[in-house]
Amino acid sequence: MKILTTLCCIFTLHKIGVKCSEGTCSADQSDCSDLEEDKKYAESKNNRWSHYLEEIEKAKASYEPCQSSNCSCHTTLIEKDLLVFKDGITEDLINRARTKGVLYQILNGKVYREEECMFPFRCSGIEHFLHKISAELPDTEFVVNTRDWPQVPNYRRDVLPVFSFSKTNDFYDITYPAWTFWEGGPAISLYPRGLGRWDQHRISVRKAAKKWPWKKKKDVAFFRGSRTSGERDPLVLLSRKRPDLVDAQYTKNQAWRSEKDTLGAPPAAEVSLEDHCQYKYLFNYRGVAASFRFKHLFLCESLVFHVGNEWIEFFYPAMKPWIHYIPVSKDADEKELSDLIEFAKYNDDLVKAITANGAEFIQDHLKFEDITCYWRELLKKYSKLLKYRVKKDDKVKVLKG
Template identity: 50%
Template sequence: MIIMLKKFYILHHFILPLLLLPLLSNYSDAVNHDTCTSRNDWSIVEKNKYLPEFNIEDDLYRKWSKIFDTIQLAYQNYSESFANKNDATSCDLFIPLINSDLRYFEENFGSNFITKEFIDKMIAAKHGVHYQIVGKRLYRQSDCMFPSRCQGIEHFILEIIDQLPDMDLIINVRDYPQVGRYFPKEQQFPVLSFSKEVSSYADIIYPAWTFWSGGPALDIYPNGIGRWDLMREKLLKIQCKLSWNKKKNVAFFRGSRTSSQRDPIVMLSRSRPDLVDAKYTKNQAWKSKADTLGDDPAKTVSFEDHCEYKYLFNVHGVAASFRYKHLFLCRSLVLNVESEWIEFFYPHLKPWIHYIPIDKNFENVIELLEFLNENQLLASRIAKRGFEFIRDQLTMKTIRCYWQQLLTLYSDRLISYRPLKPNSTLIEIH
């Protein structure tokens, strides 16, 4: 009797919420690709709600109780704490990260500490590109290390330039953050970077240039991935054609060896090809087979073709991985290897809710893949929830909103000096 009650509790307080949460979601994407999603999901529920994994007499809970309990705890502690879920123009969800980034400098330097002298020190330190906004016009130093990256940044600033006050900015276009928390105080400058390791760096995060231009240059993307809005369209269309049951039942990875953190996935693929298909591709730094762990480089695989697989690995490279947001739009289940590297939207993607966390030492990866293969409906639910978050919350409108909120709050809270006219060494950006 006690066992039956425990099972009944698990069914009603864990399994049923997993089934119902996706159905209560609002399909508010501007592109009407949600129809195929909602129709398929209703049919899955009606067809599979009495499958063995949801039967209180089944042995699956006893076999996987540790993982089930972890997922249940994640759902109990999770709440969608944003009020404007259905407002595609709002970025309220992401404001806490802006506040956190700015607070670090306020606590260490005080409010409105950026003077003309401080700006001169920032420029001299050469941690990034010097931008200036004066009279609703945008100016930049003449040289930019990565022109396409500057173009991506300038696209978003120019879209909101009429709403911005006059200010100077240092924006880092390198892959790596520039301001270590361990630096002497006099070397800690409020530089904007697209990514950082949160415990080690104090850079203020901005949405990466890759939402508009640039990104890793590959043979199939010679100018970088670019244009998030266009790639969204492609992936939203392709995922409609690939229901969960049509996807290949292996975990997939293709990418270059920008970090040795990716090596265990490739090695696991060689020992367990039944579970993992992972190979290194060739990048600009490739010199020999040693750079691809002794194998010939594999062909680059488009994001659209990633969608053919149920499970997709994400591992950081030099910094945060640009592929992360794209993987979710396949409506495949993202296996995210634990890391402190983030972009601005990462903090609201939660383990076991939107993706499956993989231990950075890969000690649990085989067990998790076997668990997912035995609990397919649960796996598809988590995949769908991650898909919906990126589809609904990471739009071009919310990215523009984030830029506007970031630069406005940066100006209000950190800056005391306002340029009256543009610096004569800068060029105007049209």
Template identity: 50%
Template sequence: MWGFHRTREKVSQSQLNEAQKMEPFWLILLPFLLLLSGTEFSLAEKGERWQKYLSKIAAATKQYQPCSQENCSCHIRCSGVEHFILTMVDRLPDTEMVINVRDYPQVPQWVQPVLPVLSFSKTPEYWDIMYPAWTFWEGGPAVWPIYPTGLGRWDLMREDLKKSAAQWPWKKKYSKGFFRGSRTSSERDPLIMLSREAPDLVDAEYTKNQAWKSAKREESIVGMGGVLHNPPGLGLAPLVVDGVQVRKFHVSDALC
């Protein structure tokens, strides 16, 4: 009996030693087991919670149609944004965001909740997330006749700017203001008129609004030294300076 009891005691002690060795492992493993079991229930709950949204997203994806110019005030800009997204959409995770194609930010800091809106311009008073403008690739204003289809790829333009800067240092440049751009508002009209009155001071001209992406049916005319843009449905608008009508020209739709 003693020997048996001794054997049992030795076996029990051996098992106890092994158990003591394994105790830290089980203490570490236990929280993970509890976490996994809790996660399983949590995932089930979240699946039910988000299912209605997932269903709506799936339905919207099936009904997706490319942006048409008839119902979009900034069709050219949307086209440029879509150009970039389609090149990388397969590498993106499931993502929900808003891309602002207007000239000004959309999410002031007093707005709650904060929304993930991507914009190409902002100030410290806005939560908008900055991103490169579509004009770095396509849909940008044409600078006639140097860039009749817009500035195009910004990576190539940067190299061109470096070469030009080296070729024309400040000491070789004229002391004169220079502007080329579309008529986004009447605020630029005085600058254009100043260029006509004092060409030695300012060289300013309007350009066609949206480069080669503009519809072929849209009419371009020469006005005030530059090419102005005439969207369908809009007629000639008089330019009035100090109460005197100077010239009629087509109003740009660049306000989007």
């Protein structure tokens, strides 16, 4: 307080001609009130953010960066997923799992698949990677679910070996890299065949990021997407009240019928992944399952607010809240959302460091070779669990590489 009062005296000396002694003002100290208020505001602001600052410190204390050799950042999930099958996988289990997805076989280095595939783009997105590694694998077979929803709930005793791209802790499905790294994904007017080609987006979105460095980005949070979940409503409503803080609007999807489907407002135009890079803060929400856009947002070198932690893809476990992104509760209301955004705005250097961590992780640990490596390690470890010799099924046909 002595220092504060002395500073106040120095500040007012030339204005009112007061004399300052150590820690005191000899004139009316009402002129110090402004500085006192500033101090109270600073203390209040620090207290307001104390919870978030503590979370960051805790995250830093426990975080160990992963190594990039042999996709080791991600392989702990393989061990976890396969643990439930530690006693082996029988032919009977595979036959029963076939009702849940598409049967693939790899025999003598060639890839085979059941003739029918419910989603051709999804199958081709999977097969792109299988062809790359088939010569390195033993004879094997596995069932791949190409639907959005996982198939093996953990409340059932009948645990079947089914591969799914996304799941929660309520499912025993074996996680594999989604088809969207190569082809498929949500089809919208900007991406009529789905997002697809992760290798191309790594180039185009990063190029857009260079046009919008941190200091040039718009200082608002941004979201565009259809209303696949009510979890998104509070951000859209906040945007209508605080356009200075958030630009969040609903777009059409295939199920859109009226403005009721966009929360009572006309649907907004879709925005390309590259144009997301204009904004400093980007919100990611799950859709029916994990969001395909999550990985793309980091390429913008913008801060990612990731809502909910239930749904994962294969690379999610290696990414840590408060290190690579800011986590947001799926039940967050408008107040919590505005607090988090304002925290980011008032702690620019701090969140810029989180932004850099997230962008670096995706750039270094989610390359095409990491995806191919994950498939290879997954199928090698999975194949060791098969308790029978795989023979060519009558219903499969060889696929051209």
